[in-house]
Amino acid sequence: MAAREPGKGYAIESFSVHQMVEARGEELGMSTIKAIFRHTPAPVVFVWLTLSAVLSLLLLLGNMPNGDVDDLMKLHEIRHLLHTGNPFDRTLTGIAQPEPMISHWPWIVDAPYALLAIALAPFVGMGTALSAAAFTVPLLLLLAALTLLFLVIREFEFDHPGAVLIVAAFAGLPALSEFQPWRIDYHNLQMLILLGAVLLTIRGAPVAAGLNGAL
Numbered sequence: 001m002a003a004r005e006p007g008k009g010y011a012i013e014s015f016s017v018h019q020m021v022e023a024r025g026e027e028l029g030m031s032t033i034k035a036i037f038r039h040t041p042a043p044v045v046f047v048w049l050t051l052s053a054v055l056s057l058l059l060l061l062g063n064m065p066n067g068d069v070d071d072l073m074k075l076h077e078i079r080h081l082l083h084t085g086n087p088f089d090r091t092l093t094g095i096a097q098p099e100p101m102i103s104h105w106p107w108i109v110d111a112p113y114a115l116l117a118i119a120l121a122p123f124v125g126m127g128t129a130l131s132a133a134a135f136t137v138p139l140l141l142l143l144a145a146l147t148l149l150f151l152v153i154r155e156f157e158f159d160h161p162g163a164v165l166i167v168a169a170f171a172g173l174p175a176l177s178e179f180q181p182w183r184i185d186y187h188n189l190q191m192l193i194l195l196g197a198v199l200l201t202i203r204g205a206p207v208a209a210g211l212n213g214a215l
Contacts, residue, residue, distance in 0.1 A: 043162030044146045047169045051146075052139050055180040065177040070185040075134065077103050078113050078184075082126065087111075109186045112137045135181040141188050142179035148195035155202045 040048075058064070064071075073092075080092055087107035095101035113133045120129035149168060154161045169176060178188040200211050 040143070040147060041150055041162070043165050044143070044150045046162075047165055048139075048143045048146050051142060051169060051173075051176060051179075055139075055142075055177065058177075059181050064180060064183060065174065066180070066187075067183055068185070071183060073103075074105065074110070074184045074186075075130075077105060078110050078117070078130065078133075081107065081110050081114050082117060082130070105186060109189060112141075113184060134184050138179045138181055138183050138188055141192055142176065145176075145179065145188070145192045145195055148192070148199055152195065152199050152202065155199070 076094065077092060080089075081087060087110070090103040090105075090107070092101040092103055113130070116133040116137060117126060117129040120132055123129075124132070146165070146169065150161060150165050153164045153168065158164045175191065177183070178185075178191060
């Protein structure tokens with residue numbers, strides 16, 4: 001009987017575990033996506049898919065209506081955060097200026113990108129994971145923003161709030177371009193918080209007022 005090669009069994013076992021982890025990750029990802037769409041109003045999903053396609057196509061064509069150098073600075077800052085692991089170290093290296101560059105962005109703005117990159121890194125490597133985060137997070141923020149906008153519209157008791165959402169999204173396309181993939185400056189998050197504040201202000205309940213104050 002042929003002898004087993006040393007370590008071969010362990011390699012097979014390790015590979016199998018790796019496959020199981022990947023499969024479990026894909027399963028959790030798909031279940032999360034299904035849950036999001038199941039609880040999201042249909043007009044929001046339609047507008048989000050349409051805008052996501054348009055904004056992604058513009059990016060593919062090299063057109064970022066609201067893009068600027070701040071996106072590159074943010075990417076550098078997120079890389080620095082992932083490298084150091086210290087969210088309170090705001091000093092950025094590699095910036096050509098006489099004094100050290102101290103970032104004015106709060107670390108919480110970097111959190112969605114960093115967390116998603118960390119989650120994806122074991123499967124695709126940190127470089128690709130960060131690129132995926134820079135593409136994906138703005139679109140997820142767009143989904144949240146459109147949901148809040150739809151809830152605001154519904155507060156005014158329109159007969160067809162879905163149609164109003166479509167018109168509002170079309171009219172607000174220049175502003176919604178802040179949610180384009182790779183547009184990772186903090187303006188999209190500001191817009192998201194503003195929509196949340198508007199919704200809470202309209203509802204006016206004590207709990208809503210408290211949450212609005214926190215925002």
